[in-house]
Amino acid sequence: MKLLIVEDEVALLKDLGAFAEKEGFMFDLAGDYRSALEKIMLYQYDCIILDINLPDNSGFSILETLHEQQKSDGVLILSARDSLDDKLKGLGLGADDYLTKPFYYSELNARIKAIVRRKQFKTSKEVRFSNIQINLDQRLVAVSGNQVNLTKKEYAILTHLISNRKRILSKVALAEYIWGDYVDEAQSFDFLFSHIKNLKRKLKEAGAGAEISNIYGVGYQIKEP
Amino acid sequence: MKLLSYTSRTQLVLFLVLFGVFAAVFYLVMRWNVYRNVDEVLYNRKMNLLAYLQQHPRAPYAGDNPLDDFTFYKIGEPAFRNGKEAYSNTLIYEPVDDELDEYRKLVSYVKLHGNFYRLEIIKPHLEANEIITTVAITLGGLFVGLTLCYYVSQRIISQKIWKPFYELLERLRRYRMDKATEPELPASRIDEFKALNEAVAELSSKNKEIFESQKQFTENASHEMQTPLSVIQSRLEALIERPELTGKQAEIIEGIISSTQRLKKLNKTLLLLSRIENKQFPLTDQVAVKETIDRMLVHFEEQKEKLNLTVQIQNASDLTVKGNTLLTEMLIQNLLKNAFVHNTDNGKVLISLDAGCLTIANTGQADKLDNGKIFDRFYKRSGHAETWGLGLSIARKVSETSGWSLHYTHQAGQHIFSLYF
Secondary structure: OEEEEEOOOHHHHHHHHHHHHHHOOEEEEEOOHHHHHHHHHHOOOOEEEEOOEOOOOEHHHHHHHHHHOOOOOEEEEEEOOOOHHHHHHHHHOOOOEEEEOOOOHHHHHHHHHHHHHHHOOOOOOEEEEOOEEEEOOOOEEEEOOEEEOOOHHHHHHHHHHHHOOOOOEEHHHHHHHHHOOOOOHHHHHHHHHHHHHHHHHHHHHHOOOOEEEEEOOOEEEEEOO | OOHHHHHHHHHHHHHHHHHHHHHHHHHHHHHHHHHHHHHHHHHHHHHHHHHHHHHOOOOOOOOOOOOOOEEEEEOOHHHHHHOOOEEEEEEEEEOOOOEEEEEEEEEEEEEEOOEEEEEEEEEEOOOHHHHHHHHHHHHHHHHHHHHHHHHHHHHHHHHHOOHHHHHHHHHHHHOOOOOOOOOOOOOOOOHHHHHHHHHHHHHHHHHHHHHHHHHHHHHHHHHHHHHHHHHHHHHHHHHOOOOOOOHHHHHHHHHHHHHHHHHHHHHHHHHHHHHHHOOOOOOOEEEEHHHHHHHHHHHHHHHHHHHOOEEEEEOOOOOEEEEOHHHHHHHHHHHHHHHHHOOOOOOEEEEEEEOOEEEEEEEOOOOOOOOOOOOOOOOOOOOOOOOOOOHHHHHHHHHHHHOOEEEEEEEOOEEEEEEEO
């Protein structure tokens, strides 16, 4: 799986590179419109992470070029511009998703994977982790073939943890993923704690090998036994 | 007092003084003219009389004859020598109309056929009263006429010439900087009003520019903050994954993550507010209110369980309103969040949806809230350190933008927010 990361902010570009490396993606970096265009012409990418505000041209132009060249690279727009117009324009020009800065890497990761999954037309939308199987279409979770009943939020937490198994998911990022702006942070931590407690119990009862561990109270990570 | 009536009044007073002075001068000039005229007549009469008497020495002149206007008084030579011709005013009783009439009298000293005489000739003349009356009538009439003309002309001027000014005033009164329209200025032929129009146009366009750039500034500043915030956040995420991380360090980093998150949310909220102000949301969606509420309520389940709240939905009608989906969700989310978060143990949340009105009532610790302040930005009442005090201000802003009205009341221990669509 190969990514192209287009971002003009050097520090962020470096971080995005580190993120891609950690997740085990192959990737190219482009700091401006010209070099991004060059790479798009030369190579085929599974997903392009595209910043809209580039110093020498707009990221929208890259989308237009992709369209003209009839390239099927997946595109995730990563922009500081959180306006509906931009969002609609980007999606209208053929982008697959739109993520607003600042973002959590776990969220970015989940979205990249979703795009790639869609692009690859995988028939079996199933995720396996240890002896846990998740059917993403039907939103069903089973441990060693036995179905586990999870609430919507427990399901969301579990899939997000598995999707980001290579990283520690901070509590804040996880809470934002689940509740967005609906719940204040301090309360969301309590709620998150009780959801994870229930999730752990259900997994344990079902005999799951994987375990959700709490890292110094800062975040969570799901680990294989 | 209107400028026009003020100037008119001043001018009329000035006119009045001017007319007074002029009337006095007119009177004096006229009297002088009358006297001069009568004196000339008297002098001519004297000369004619003397010439006639020189030629006709027999004519009876020495006695006092009531039929004529002259009288000869015989005097001695010394009196004749010392006598000087003089004109004077005198009053003579007129039995016919029983009053004293004004006469002009010439006293002259003459020598006729060897005798010395004092000759007195009298002539009636235009009386002072009559002069004054004439002056008063003519000048008074003139003054009244002038005032009337002046008033009428001023009325016409006021209506015609000042019309653009009053129109401009009215447009300025209705002008709102945050509305998109420039005040359309009425055309005028008057230089001063043209200059005023130009000045107003310049002022309004300049203000508009500043206002726009101010609005743009908030949005741009918030945008620009997103990237460094992204970097901070990504670095912090990287930091918690370091293998050498200790528990103490993790605690510190967690604090920083939390603060960054808060900053991020604040920034996002400010951006939202400025984008609402910049009218970047089209209000053309059909939003199903009941559906939106149901969708939102899921997010408050934990809070509901935690406080053991009772949630009731009454008269839920299938209300669809015209607005912006995103903003309407934001509005309802903020109202619900407010009702759920600031509640008490075993409290209640009552949601009722009548035709054209959504009411969300909740029990809460606080007494009646300050109606004038709760919708202000950064107004916090309870000890919730986590809130920014922006939720209700967003709710109010959205309702204003969408053309709805949001009201707060406190009744029977419940905080009630009513949204009229």
